[in-house]
Amino acid sequence: MLNSWIIIGVVTTLVAFGSLFLRPRDIPWAVKLDRPKWLFFEPAIPLIWTVAFFCGAWSAGLIWQSEPGSLKTWLFMGLYILVEVVTVAYIPITLRTHSLAIGTFLGGLGVALGIVLALLVAQQSTQAALLLLPYLLWSPVGTYTTRRMIDLNPEAA
Numbered sequence: 001m002l003n004s005w006i007i008i009g010v011v012t013t014l015v016a017f018g019s020l021f022l023r024p025r026d027i028p029w030a031v032k033l034d035r036p037k038w039l040f041f042e043p044a045i046p047l048i049w050t051v052a053f054f055c056g057a058w059s060a061g062l063i064w065q066s067e068p069g070s071l072k073t074w075l076f077m078g079l080y081i082l083v084e085v086v087t088v089a090y091i092p093i094t095l096r097t098h099s100l101a102i103g104t105f106l107g108g109l110g111v112a113l114g115i116v117l118a119l120l121v122a123q124q125s126t127q128a129a130l131l132l133l134p135y136l137l138w139s140p141v142g143t144y145t146t147r148r149m150i151d152l153n154p155e156a157a
Helices: 004-020 024-031 042-066 071-097 100-124 126-130 133-152
Strands: none
Touching (some): 004 042, 004 071, 024 071, 042 100, 042 126, 042 133, 071 100, 071 133
16 A cells, blocks of 8 residues: 555645646746736745645645544545645636636635635644645735736736
8 A cells, every 4th residue: 555645745746737737828928917026036936836735745644644544534635635726727727718817716715725724624733734834825925916917917807
């Protein structure tokens, strides 16, 4: 039987790579968009998300270890995957629809689901909940940035 940490890591990685389903013609649209002047840290965003996903996977691993294979744990795993899928869907859906409003909605949905996940996980493991902090801190920043970009690019709403 495979170690749960390996399975969680592989599933997290596979879902994260879902954003690679971009059509090259979608990228120039995003590159041309005006960004807030304070978005100087944009080159660090992939690293920030990598840390957030790594910590989320670690959190999921701790939850799995607390009650391996129970229905409650499987429901937690489903919620972890849902949060990651919504988060990863942001880029391809925003680019394919050329809609920052849809991106803002997906970002907000990810924030809400992340908060729910953290609150539920905290009842099981404080350490697992704390590992969700990078996601909970960064996801609203990304959502706010997308919302501000609508103000700078109203035609891309």
